[in-house]
Amino acid sequence: MIKFNKISKSFKSDFWGKSNLILNDVSFEIESGNIIGFLGANGAGKTTTLKILMDFIKQDSGEVVFSKELGDKRTEINRSIGYLPEHPYFYPDLSGREFLKFLIELNDIKFESVLREVDEWTKKLKIDHALNRKIRSYSKGMLQRIGFVAAIIHKPKILILDEPLSGVDPVGRSILKQAMRDLNKEGTTIFFSSHIVADLEEVCNRVIILEKGVVIYSGDKVELLEKHSSGNYKVTYRQEDGLSITKTVLSKDKDQLILNLVNNSASIESLILETPSLEDVVYNLKK
């Protein structure tokens, strides 16, 4: 669907300063139908990559190739894209509804014809109560939610989201993740950046990892997590005296531990396979 071909980009810190290489020969492919997590630490170059993808900035070398189904001209391609920038703020003096109307009109769609979808999605993302309020009064998470609605309401073929989950509370995060899964089931390709491995785990099927401007992994998620998960389990149980205890055990030892606990009439509260942190994964990949 979209192919990144040996993209390099450097920035100058100021006019006379020396330039830093931010993206170094970045190549990857966004295949149709997937939910792809774009993982990287702060400053890895995720936002820069997305800005090149959106044609906001120009790469120094390399090319971005869009498949025919997305269109030829940039404005045509944009018709198939839904985009949410990082830390959105928007027009403080427009109401949420006016803002959605504005963006929908830019897609040559009459707002009246998508009222049902607006209603459905704003309810789903629990932002419907604030639609008539000025955006100035929105909290960070609310901005992220209205931005998400704006990004999907014209039914794009591909969604490009820059840290869509940042600043959103746990309930909001799970709503957004569910929304992404639902959209994907209906055929929307999703490409989103994050620096939290656990976020990817729940929604993605593919992962691209960027480390200091270099792609160090691009492929299947399950494969990545299995390879790099410690395989350890976190067992939380409650003792007879009411104390709650969490123990980390190796995979092979977990059954025996649970058996012992049950025999000693402790009550098991949870058993979780540990997710590797981004640092773990990156560290392992670079070894």
Add this chain to the structure above:
Amino acid sequence: MKALTIAKYTFIEVLKSRIMYLSLFLGALVFVLSFVAREFTYGVPDRVTLDVGLGLISLTGAGLGVFFGINIVSKEIENRTLYMVLSRPVGRKSYFLGRVVGMSYVLILNMMIISAFTLLGYVTLKSNAFDSLIYWVIINSLIESLIILVVAVLFSLVTNMTMSAVYSIIVYVIGYSLGESMKLQYVENHPGLGVIINVANTVFPNFNRLNLKEYVLYNSGLDSIYLSMNVLYGLGYFVAILLLGLFVFNKKELV
């Protein structure tokens, strides 16, 4: 077409912010100041009212031009709204034109509010010196502020908001002083300097050409060809800077 949608929402957004109250306030201030000036000077009250009023229109016009100009694109990048808009089927040219046109509406509306107050102050004098030239003065001040608007947006494409404001104010000052400097004895004695000033005069806007205040004050008539040529000069300059802005914005890295 897209440019019109963008212009419309730019206008709505500013209208909904409280910025417009500023013009009501400025207008009232101009009104009061011209009254005060009239009371405290001997001589011809209607001239003083006009002098102060029309002078303040030009100044507030320039101030508003700078303010709205630096907000056209910079604020949009800060708020990430620009990214939301440019990720839609909207070309950069339409976006830039739409923003400038929308902000120009805003500026024109503000200038009309302030001018109305000034004229009100003047009309209350029931002076017979009311001259149709006043309308030309106001139209020219409006063009002057539109030029400052596009100059400010042009600067904001290459530097930060504070510096853009400073540079635009410098252009405003130069635009007024260049024409005058040609008349200086010193310049007349140094032809080389005259050439430099002439070059600068084509690069910088010549606001003296647009300022007709003196003619109104001393009731000297001007023929309509002269007036139209000045308006054409001003609009031509506006369009030239606008096109330059379009060109720069088209190439700009939107980081």
